[in-house]
Amino acid sequence: MQPISEQESSRNCDDHVWADVSPLLSAACTHLNDGELIHGDNFNLFAAMSALEIMDPKMDSGMVSAFYSIDEAIESGFAPVPISSDTSVNVESIIDIMDHLLVCEATWHTGHSLAQTVFSCLYVLRPERTSSDPLLHSYCRVVRATCRAVVSLVSEARTNEEEDLLTMTYGLPFSGDEDAKGLSLLNAVEETICRQLRACKATSSKRKSLKELEPLQTNPHLEESFCKALLCRLRFRKHFLHILNCMKRPQGRGFELARKHIVSCLSELDSVLESAEFLSLDLVKNGENEIDERTTASGRYPIGFDPTLNKRLSAPTPPRDIKLLSWKKALDYYVKLLHNLDQICALSMEPDLDFVLQFVIQFQKSRPDLVSRAHLQLLLVQDGKLYGRDTFFDIFARAVALDVTKDHVLQKNEYILQLSQLMINLLKILCANTPWQRRKLGKILNDWSIFNVQMGINVSQAMQQDKSRTSKNGDKSLLILNQIHGWLEEQINWVALRFLILGFELELYSPSEFCMVYWYMYITLCKLAERARVRVLIVVSTEERKAKKNKNYHRNMAREDRISLWVLLLQCQTCLAQGLTVMLSALRNQGMCLKSEGPFNTESEKFTQHFELLQKASLPEYDAYESFTKSTSHTRLDYLPVQEYFRNAQKIARDIKVGFAKDPDKLAEVRGLEQVAEHNIVAVNLISQDSSLKVSFEFTHHPYFATAVVRRS
């Protein structure tokens, strides 16, 4: 037998050997009946089902594919250095490698393992081999440095889900010291190519002086294009790494510089895209026009990539072949990523919670990818402070229009510290991906409501004790705590609303359940709008008082306007939710819409499934299902207020459109709300006249307020 068995047998005691049992096994197998097994007492069919099947390509990551190991691949000349003795072929191949690496990196960002993407490249795995080729060498080093920067960013922010593979680097050669030099090498290479570009553009007289400079490749007609194609790729890498480094600086200090690099990066990406025309000439000549699937600009498969080499490092995933993005899609990914990063860098960093929350929600609307979300989260929460700058106590106090000093007694107050922690968690969760975000929001609601109760009891007790003492010039701490407690309830309802809305984004509600969802949204919105209105009154009156006292006091009108507009927007949504609830329940009561009872579970079970987490957090305090059935069981369409709700919504939407004139995103949302109201008024009119009409609901005007569509028959 082969070496191992010999080793094994020598390891055994003298009287032990490895006996060949193959014949015995085959004899036993012929004696076995169909379906019969030979097994011990501890055999468990269920456990046996989870056994790894050897040689199954979808389970067995150890299957020997092209090469037994990286070393063997290198020895076999799979990734030669230099790639070719022909300089033209060499340059072309390097460009292919660069393009494919870019694709690999984008694929990695979107959720695959590093081992199967970027590190499927032998030149990246063993960069020391390429030191004789500065172009390839510096590029690979910078790619490695970029990967490290991204891994450290995402693991620090922990916006990734448990099963996200982005941060898995186990078993990969990730030594940093050498890679850090990559950028300076890259700069030197860029310099050289710039000179080569100048040389080939120069007239013959000047050319003499540049004679010592060797051209990139042999064909002088193509020299300029090759130089340009390389330059934009190198520069993209350089600027991209700079962006990551700038954005890492605390308190957003590097944002201004980062934005400049983002602009450069985007323009280099344009050039990269343009270079495809020149690079894919061969492809066009051969009559192949398949652009969609290819991973390089030229359409060739690059040299030196084997995703199966590291397959065994890609655990915990099964060893599936992954599908790389196409080159075009990868470029699109970077454009989106850069725009998202630019959004973050452009944030005005106001120490205002309403502003921050609205920004995050708006940011999430474009479904940003993990890398940009990690950046946002690191910006928002640094060292337990907002933007790493303002303590959360300041922020809470500002939310209720109070100014506090840095060394205020309450900074160290137990409740404030707890609330800060809750807020930090909330901000982090809001930066997560949508499904995860919803799950986590539902879970933290309970923490918030328990804390709310505790703080409420404590503060009211303290207030009563304080009253008995009637200390006029006592500190205002209690008053501040009381106000913050009032704001807390608003915040809880905000979280609950976000939880409900995300259900629409994730398409978790079926049309037959819309009625209960809108009912729940309605009661949540009511609470939220009511609380928010109280706060607006407090803010405005405090500001007015301050302005009267001190003539030089600068009132932050923008902020006041912002929250009052927000309250109006909430009221508009409240009306819509109420209108939709009544409309849907009336349709159901009159038999024009399906009841939410399916063959499997009853309406009350569905109600619990959807809103259990809210009810656990006592939102609302009363029995929600009973209240829901009571309020919806007798509604009818000819009941006038239905239209009235939509009319109110329409009116408010019209009024606040002016206020949002400067904010195109919000303006679009308000327009959407207005249209939903308009269409639903018409629909209600039609349906109440003719009950034979078919009604369905669509989200054409707003992502979570449905528009009724009426069809004949």
Next chain:
Amino acid sequence: MEQEEAERSTTVVTSTSEDSSLDPISRVRKLLFRQMLVGIKDGRFFLGNFHCIDKQGNILLQDTVEYRSIRRSSPSPTEQRCLGMILIPSSCRTSCHVDCSIEEQLSLIQLKE
């Protein structure tokens, strides 16, 4: 552990005299829980505790370690890793050995005829 193993091997030794009279199924049953070394087509070896076999000859091993050569050319250093429970389909099995005493091996050889 060692004591247990010693005991087990003695029982095996004492039972060898009757082994040849037993049918193959009972003999294979006696191999359960022993260390088994299975070689497969692509050159890897698996060392684990024999857990189960079915009519088609598919084998389940428990607490398995995989051994593989780093290079195609032999001799070559080997790499190993733990895999837990694995199923080796009979189609890719090329060799199969069980750890046993010399006397037992003689009885196994006898059985072949």
